[in-house]
Each structure stands twice: as structure tokens, then as C-alpha cells.
Amino acid sequence: MATNTHLTIHKVVAETADTISIHFQQPWHKMIDYKAGQYLTLIATIDGKQVRRPYSLCSSPHADAFPAVAVKRIPGGLMSNFLADWAEAGKGLEILEPMGNFFYEPAPEKRRHLVLFAAGSGITPMFSIIKSALKMEPNSEITLVYGNRNVDSIIFHKELTELQGNNSNRLRIVHCLTSPPEQWYGATGRISPEMLGEILDQTAPVLPVEDSLYFMCGPQGMMDSVQQVLISRGVPATKVFHESFFSSVSEEDKEAAIQEQGIIERTVKVIYDGDEFEFTVPAHSTILEAAQDADVDLPYSCQSGLCTACRGKCLSGKIHMDETEGLSQNELENGYILTCVGHPLTANVVIEIG
Numbered sequence: 157m158a159t160n161t162h163l164t165i166h167k168v169v170a171e172t173a174d175t176i177s178i179h180f181q182q183p184w185h186k187m188i189d190y191k192a193g194q195y196l197t198l199i200a201t202i203d204g205k206q207v208r209r210p211y212s213l214c215s216s217p218h219a220d221a222f223p224a225v226a227v228k229r230i231p232g233g234l235m236s237n238f239l240a241d242w243a244e245a246g247k248g249l250e251i252l253e254p255m256g257n258f259f260y261e262p263a264p265e266k267r268r269h270l271v272l273f274a275a276g277s278g279i280t281p282m283f284s285i286i287k288s289a290l291k292m293e294p295n296s297e298i299t300l301v302y303g304n305r306n307v308d309s310i311i312f313h314k315e316l317t318e319l320q321g322n323n324s325n326r327l328r329i330v331h332c333l334t335s336p337p338e339q340w341y342g343a344t345g346r347i348s349p350e351m352l353g354e355i356l357d358q359t360a361p362v363l364p365v366e367d368s369l370y371f372m373c374g375p376q377g378m379m380d381s382v383q384q385v386l387i388s389r390g391v392p393a394t395k396v397f398h399e400s401f402f403s404s405v406s407e408e409d410k411e412a413a414i415q416e417q418g419i420i421e422r423t424v425k426v427i428y429d430g431d432e433f434e435f436t437v438p439a440h441s442t443i444l445e446a447a448q449d450a451d452v453d454l455p456y457s458c459q460s461g462l463c464t465a466c467r468g469k470c471l472s473g474k475i476h477m478d479e480t481e482g483l484s485q486n487e488l489e490n491g492y493i494l495t496c497v498g499h500p501l502t503a504n505v506v507i508e509i510g
């Protein structure tokens with residue numbers, strides 16, 4: 157079961173005009189233990205309501221003393237905008253312990269090529285991975301392809317440039333800008349399959365695909381382009397890892413699926429932490445929303461079907477999910493579901509969590 161921890165903010169750094177990084181002091185009683193690429197769930201009370209959101213850690217567990225997340229203001233972003241206005245050194249926040257299946261584990265004895273694709277705030281977990289790999293895998297090479305609007309919107313620009321300068325034989329960074337300045341030596345335009353093909357040809361590593369790992373994080377369009385190029389180059393799916401911050405399923409798609417699947421109000425049983433809970437899920441509610449309305453405290457973070465904090469196993473009955481992006485094919489085939497996007501399709505749904 158994910159447990160709450162209270163963290164004190166060590167410092168807040170303005171990374172770009174709309175992005176800050178929040179660095180936390182390690183709690184004295186138990187260090188925050190995490191893997192590069194994982195996320196922290198931050199919990200805040202906004203207008204009297206508890207809000208939770210996952211934020212990828214941009215710090216490296218191997219190279220940084222303080223765990224840190226990056227937060228970018230977005231239109232309508234309840235938690236992000238709150239944090240950007242509120243966060244300052246000395247204030248405290250509740251968090252859930254680090255989670256996430258998107259992570260990198262160093263293998264110091266290996267020589268391999270880590271190929272990272274990011275756009276915008278998708279750099280956050282990549283920054284952690286880069287710092288970790290540079291420190292922990294002395295023989296490995298890293299290529300980062302990073303897309304942004306303009307130079308000013310490049311998050312961690314100064315640090316990335318420094319890392320590249322200090323590790324020029326191992327770290328290649330290709331910046332791609334849609335609005336570049338006049339004198340620009342990086343790539344120009346949105347990250348597309350054609351652009352990626354050229355970049356990968358030019359930065360072809362000495363290492364074969366078998367010794368490479370591919371990580372991607374950014375908007376769906378970028379991820380689709382990367383996926384397309386990797387498939388065309390014969391990269392096996394087992395070498396590719398992706399993290400999504402935003403669901404691509406619209407409210408219209410969800411509503412259409414509810415009608416199509418004939419989803420109606422049903423009762424479900426959830427087994428969590430050894431306790432059994434039974435509650436009714438209205439047609440337009442998810443299982444998680446219905447649990448919250450019934451005061452059943454289930455685990456969750458993003459509420460968008462992406463982070464897997466709410467993952468459970470469907471022991472009987474059938475469940476429709478608005479979004480399946482967060483789960484692997486293997487998890488789906490083995491009956492795992494996400495309560496935050498799940499709706500019962502049959503009368504006998506039993507879910508086990510934990």
C-alpha cells in the first residue's frame with residue numbers, strides 16, 4: 157500500500173518562464189528511495205478538496221542529494237498552477253512514495269546506447285535517466301532528441317549543455333525547435349518520422365540495436381512518430397519504454413464508448429489491503445470515482461489511466477477501460493485493470509488491489 161510522507165521544500169528553481177523545479181529535503185527518518193524515471197505523487201488541498209497529481213522526478217537517485225520534480229504551468233492545470241504560485245522553500249507537502257513502471261536501472265558493467273526522445277516537460281524523467289547513466293554506466297553512450305518551441309522553452313537547458321560539455325564523448329543532444337532563432341545549428345520543426353530518421357542516421361552509434369534501450373516521453377504525436385521510426389528500424393518492443401503525461405482519449409470518445417458498450421449502473425466488490433468493499437458504480441462514473449463517493453479509500457494518483465497507481469486485478473466479471481495506455485499488453489492479458497478509467501460491464505465484478 158502506498159503510504160503518505162511529509163516532505164519539506166528545500167528550494168524552488170525557475171527553470172523557464174512557465175516551469176519550476178521543486179527540490180525536497182530528504183526526511184530524516186526514511187530516505188525517499190526511487191529509480192530514475194519514476195514519479196512522485198504530490199498531494200495538496202485546493203479550495204477545500206484534496207488533489208493528487210503525479211510528477212516525474214527530474215533528480216537522479218545516483219547523482220543528486222535532493223529528490224526534485226519539475227512542474228509546468230498549463231492552462232486549466234489545477235495542481236500545476238497551484239504549485240507554481242504556492243511553492244517556496246520551507247513549506248511542506250504530502251507525497252505518496254515514488255512509483256511507476258517507466259524507469260531505468262543502471263548496469264555499470266554494460267556498454268550500451270540509451271536513446272531518449274522527449275518534448276517539452278517530457279524531459280523530466282529523461283534528465284534523471286541521463287544523470288544516472290552518466291554516473292553509473294561509464295562505458296555507455298546516450299543520445300537525447302529533445303523537441304521544444306524555442307530556445308527559451310528548453311527546460312534544464314543550462315544543465316544539459318554543461319553535461320554535454322563534460323561528457324562530449326558519451327552524450328549527444330539534438331535540440332529540435334519549431335521556432336528557432338536565426339543562427340540555429342539544431343533541427344528545425346516538429347519531431348516527425350522524417351526528422352527522426354535523419355537524426356538517427358547522423359548520430360548512428362557504434363553499438364547495435366541489441367545493445368540499445370529506447371525511452372520516450374512527450375505528446376502523443378511525438379510518441380507516435382518515434383514508435384513508427386523504431387518499428388521501421390526493427391527495434392523490438394521489449395527495448396522501448398514510454399511514459400505519457402496526457403491521455404489522448406477525449407470526453408466524446410469516453411461517452412461514445414459508454415453508449416456503445418451499454419454501460420449501466422452496477423455493483424462491484426473491491427478487495428484492498430485484506431478488506432472487502434462493495435459499492436455501486438453509476439453508468440457515468442469510474443470505479444475509482446464511485447469508491448470515493450462511497451468513502452472507500454483506494455490508491456490513485458493521475459486519475460487519467462496513465463500512472464498505474466490505481467492498478468488492480470479483475471478476478472471475475474468484465475471491465476471496460478476508457479484508456480489502456482498505462483498497462484502493458486502482458487498486464488492486459490493477465491486481467492489487470494485501472495480503477496480510475498474502469499467501468500463494470502457485468503454484474504459480478506470483483507477486483508483485487510495490492
Ligand code: FES
Pocket residue numbers: 455456457458459460461462463464465466467482494495496497
Ligand atoms: S490513478 Fe493513475 S492510472 Fe489510475
